[in-house]
Amino acid sequence: MKMLINVAETVVADALRGMAAAHPELTVDVERRVIVRRGAPYEGKVGLVSGGGSGHEPLHGGFVGRGMLDAACPGEVFTSPVPDQMVRAAAAVDSGAGVLFVVKNYTGDVLNFDMAAELAEDEGVQVAKVLVNDDVAVVDSLYTAGRRGTGATLFVEKLAGAAADAGAPLDRVAAVARRVNESSRSFGVALSAVTTPAKGTPTFDLPAGELELGIGIHGEPGRERRAMMTSGEIADVVVDAVVEDLRPDGPVIVLVNGMGATPLLELYGFNAEVHRALTERKVPVARTLVGNYVTSLDMAGCSVTICQVDEELLGLWDAPVSTPALRWGC
Amino acid sequence: MKMLINVAETVVADALRGMAAAHPELTVDVERRVIVRRGAPYEGKVGLVSGGGSGHEPLHGGFVGRGMLDAACPGEVFTSPVPDQMVRAAAAVDSGAGVLFVVKNYTGDVLNFDMAAELAEDEGVQVAKVLVNDDVAVVDSLYTAGRRGTGATLFVEKLAGAAADAGAPLDRVAAVARRVNESSRSFGVALSAVTTPAKGTPTFDLPAGELELGIGIHGEPGRERRAMMTSGEIADVVVDAVVEDLRPDGPVIVLVNGMGATPLLELYGFNAEVHRALTERKVPVARTLVGNYVTSLDMAGCSVTICQVDEELLGLWDAPVSTPALRWGC
Amino acid sequence: MNDTPAPGSGIDATFVRRWLDLATTALDREADRLTELDSPIGDADHGSNMRRGFIAARTAVEQEPPETPGGVLVLVGRTLISTVGGASGPLYGTLLRKAGKELGEAETVGADRLRDALRAGVGGVAQLGGAAAGDKTMLDALLPALDALTGALDAGGSAAEVLASAASAAEEGAEATTPLRARKGRASYLGERSIGHQDPGATSAALLIGALAEAAGATGGGAA
């Protein structure tokens, strides 16, 4: 598999140099792997810090800016960052109002952010954490590490970011973040496997006529393999999965997310089917976002995340945001 | 090759339905294939209309909105639209101030837009045209159809759109568009071939250890095949090609563009090398845009476009824009 | 092909509609091959372009059948312009629109007028696209077809003979594009690398002329 890289070892550092070059509104510490919103800490504002393995771009670095994250900590490809990064990020963005860690529910992320929270608190930063675990493909029971954090991360970062931007205190921002997570569900489908720079070959074999249902964002196989389906059939399966789990009784925001290599033309076509499927299931759609936002390197495929919203959450969604990858209202 | 589609025949119509569902700020005529900015025509404002084959998303439909296009006409995949679409679009956005057609230099686009311009003028719309032909990979001579229009289309649409937004008359908007085109150069590289929905298999064979230099955005092979290179080496080739042709003597805006399937992580890493290469060649970079903007379906690869800017053009670049795919300042 | 009588006294709207049917069938059958030819030196859409356009044209003609051969050709040409897009849409649309206009209001025309019509159409293509013989385009099938038709006509052949010789000339012309280096259309971007591939537009042009011979009861060029 060909890649537009120098060598596998420097992929993350190279990308950070490139982010620094493209985004003067961000302070990128390439060596220590922390991306901070220029001007942070903002007086009186709760700081939002997230991070995770690289390979999901624009998540998280592309969401640093007004109305979303104050800092992001990119790990190696598909490898959670180390505590040092989050400790440094917390110190850089804490104005005294405290810091919220947005953590996707993976063993590695949880452990590293937990360690970082302890260390940051030792240094006098008040830290709250929210765990994002929206992926209904994972049967949440004693027998798994629990539901993965996927597309809902964007919703949590956006809505909690808007709350922080509006001046809400730490407990309030954390409460919004948790409510968003509880109101969100995701399900993903892969049409191709992922090739990581380190491995150089696809992580699994996916024959021509088949797809994987219930995949995550790390190139892991899903829960089930099926014969290839049409976009309409896939939308039915995916929408069923999220709607039956969330059982929304009000309007939702929908994220129709590309895994990285699926053309936008196809994603928009898929969005039409997702809307059709939601309408058939009597779920009103308040807002829609279509694009590659929570990706899995060069994987072809898509995921759908829905988040049920009330007036407050919808207002937070519509609030101004100005980051490399998500921008409106300012 | 698996695709997230229903059937090849409905790919464009499905995508338009999906755009309509995602973007209430656009009026999407799915049957007649015209995407119009809601509220158009805007009193006294020159209308900007573009279009071309589908498969390059977000170009052009994703650039409809304030400060950029008033309407876009998507053709079939990799097939220029038919005149009826542009005639309808022109009628929908003309406030009496006239309409500028932004046309990428391909035989099909040129012929169809020319026919449309004649027909629209018959209907009383004043039409100006600008031909975008920035691709230095095409040896422009009597023996080719001339340089292709690629990445500079984004610059032309953005800067001419800003001029129109600021109230400039048609001849002035057209002059800006032509100046932007003349100040821009592009060069593209493919790491994989394209698979169109209609064909279902890659348009050409690209073995594991090789890449194509000087490709366009329609899955055509390039001018030359070479052994795979590092991102830094590719940046040197690409930057040499555009800089030696444009010979800029002032600051440039850079578009580091993904062809569709190259992960954003790699694109940012490539951007670092492009900046390095430009700096080594003493070309100052005023602004940078990194992302998938002028794509070629599921092609892996990238292109670089530079546009030399003066104060005026830079101001037009920084002016507010609010479209699905490009948004800032408002 | 034995059940389609030669156009006897002349070429009428029914003849042109038979041609349209045969051409549409041939393009539908050969669409994948045309797209395949458009892959190494193009953008892999010529077959679907032509199929889409001719199916739309046939539908348009069936819905409101014009009464003159010229009327049918003009309607086909207009429909191609409105439904195909790409380079081939305006070019083939112009070919047929100009040819139809040349035939005027006549209800029946002879092979000599057909030659005039083809000449007008081919002239329109050359003017619009700016290509010349040897540029590796549809003209490299159309021009030899026009020449052969003219020659056979001068030699006093029957309509079927005249069209059969046009069909073989078109087919030979299409095949002869393989060694050429493209100078027009997107194949020209490839420079030297365009050599060694048959031009898709010349190939579809040969199919269209073949269908003409077939409509006249000559052996079909549908197998071009």
Place this chain on the structure above:
Amino acid sequence: MNDTPAPGSGIDATFVRRWLDLATTALDREADRLTELDSPIGDADHGSNMRRGFIAARTAVEQEPPETPGGVLVLVGRTLISTVGGASGPLYGTLLRKAGKELGEAETVGADRLRDALRAGVGGVAQLGGAAAGDKTMLDALLPALDALTGALDAGGSAAEVLASAASAAEEGAEATTPLRARKGRASYLGERSIGHQDPGATSAALLIGALAEAAGATGGGAA
């Protein structure tokens, strides 16, 4: 391995540094295999994670070598936490940090203290990760190693013998993860589909214990 004398009277900082060297070499050599194991049931990074961490740890120890075996282990653990990330970083970091802390300030310790250290480390892993025996994790190599070491010690074996039996137990434990269904870590997402693949973390744990035996002059577990 014949040139590395058994640790005679006890285990000192030099011994632990020898272990670190051997472990780093083994992980470097086996990195691709570990990543390969992490592909069907994980995210294809375990080998590069472990190699990156141990190379950093060896560098850290070389730059400022601690003088006690506990000191070396604590430094290795801290470095892993600061350089690996993922699940394995905090878990292996905790394993070695806890083990090192258990050894305190002693300059030389016997095999019994090594057992105590391993027990403390393994306990730390279990507590941090919440996994139990049979969950298809690194614990499925570490727990059998601890048991075997304890048993061999009780039976009065030499340090080399004791560590050799720990190494074989770890290796058997790693192999025995194949039929298990994962209940922790990202392999657990796969449910039934995690069955039939050897756990990468258990495999790297066996390499680490193998390097311990190797450092003591027993035949190397580096080939786990």
